[in-house]
Amino acid sequence: MEIKALRLRFMLSGIAAGVINGFFGGGGGLLLVPMLSGLCKLDMRSSLATSVAVMLPLSVISAAVYYFRAGISLAVALPYLLGGLLGGVIGGTLLKKAPLRLLRAVFALLMIYGGVRNIL
Amino acid sequence: MINMAAGLLCGVLSGCGIGGGTFLLLYMTGVTHIPQSAAQGINLLYFIPTSGASLFSHIKNRLIAKKGVLYCALPGAAAAFLSAFAATSIDVNMLKKLFGGFLIAAGIKQLLFSDKSAFNHPEKE
Numbered sequence: 001m002e003i004k005a006l007r008l009r010f011m012l013s014g015i016a017a018g019v020i021n022g023f024f025g026g027g028g029g030l031l032l033v034p035m036l037s038g039l040c041k042l043d044m045r046s047s048l049a050t051s052v053a054v055m056l057p058l059s060v061i062s063a064a065v066y067y068f069r070a071g072i073s074l075a076v077a078l079p080y081l082l083g084g085l086l087g088g089v090i091g092g093t094l095l096k097k098a099p100l101r102l103l104r105a106v107f108a109l110l111m112i113y114g115g116v117r118n119i120l
Numbered sequence: 121m122i123n124m125a126a127g128l129l130c131g132v133l134s135g136c137g138i139g140g141g142t143f144l145l146l147y148m149t150g151v152t153h154i155p156q157s158a159a160q161g162i163n164l165l166y167f168i169p170t171s172g173a174s175l176f177s178h179i180k181n182r183l184i185a186k187k188g189v190l191y192c193a194l195p196g197a198a199a200a201f202l203s204a205f206a207a208t209s210i211d212v213n214m215l216k217k218l219f220g221g222f223l224i225a226a227g228i229k230q231l232l233f234s235d236k237s238a239f240n241h242p243e244k245e
Contacts, residue, residue, distance in 0.1 A: 007191050014192030015199045022203025024219050025160020026141035026167065030226045032192070042185055048136065049183035052171045054192040058200040059167040065204035066161030076154070077162040080144060083127025084134065084170035091135015092174030103136065104230060111227030114146040118220025 009039045014054060021055060022062045028055050030111075044100060123152065127166060134167060135174035141167050142223065149216065156216040157208055 013035035021028030029051045036047035066072060126147050133140030141163045148159040178184050207215060 010191035014196030018196035018199030022200035049178035062204040063164035069208035070157040072161040079123040080127035083124040084131035087128040087131020088135040088170035088173035091132040092177030108230035115223030
């Protein structure tokens with residue numbers, strides 16, 4: 001693939017992920033991973049890992065906006081942060097061995113369920 | 121303690137890049153009844169140490185497409201800023217319903233149109 005076209009695809013993927021991440025407070029990876037693998041032609045594990053690396057700065061920026069505008073309580077957030085930190089270490093080591101297809105299918109079903117609950 | 125366990129479980133999923141944050145959002149709004157916009161903000165905060173922790177493994181395993189990160193993150197950061205500003209400007213109930221619609225669309229897409237890419241090497245420039 002031509003380098004300029006590939007760069008443009010990466011940029012579009014980043015913009016799409018940024019819009020979702022900023023507007024919904026997460027979920028940017030849901031869009032970014034398939035765009036990285038389908039549009040930018042990364043293999044699936046590289047797409048997942050690259051997505052994590054991209055979403056980190058995007059989440060920092062979005063979190064800052066929410067912190068100043070939505071009144072987040074750090075005391076409420078702390079247990080989630082501590083649990084997430086430990087879980088992230090575990091997840092990072094599991095990525096190479098994880099049954100991705102099964103996890104993605106379960107994840108998809110849970111997303112649909114969660115979405116319906118949010119709307120009703 | 122339960123909230124920390126929820127964070128841990130979602131952190132494992134996030135570390136695998138499978139979107140544990142989405143589940144955490146649903147947990148916070150559905151179980152602990154935190155308002156949608158505050159939950160979204162906490163979710164973003166949660167992702168920062170979670171992704172930071174998993175990144176070490178991803179870097180060590182050489183799974184990250186470095187130039188891809190650069191071209192994604194710079195415009196993505198601008199988009200994230202503007203979108204977060206917009207989200208914190210609208211009614212929280214509307215935000216929750218819009219998020220629900222997004223989840224359904226994403227879930228259906230993932231279930232029915234899952235990617236079958238078989239490339240085995242990161243991008244090279």
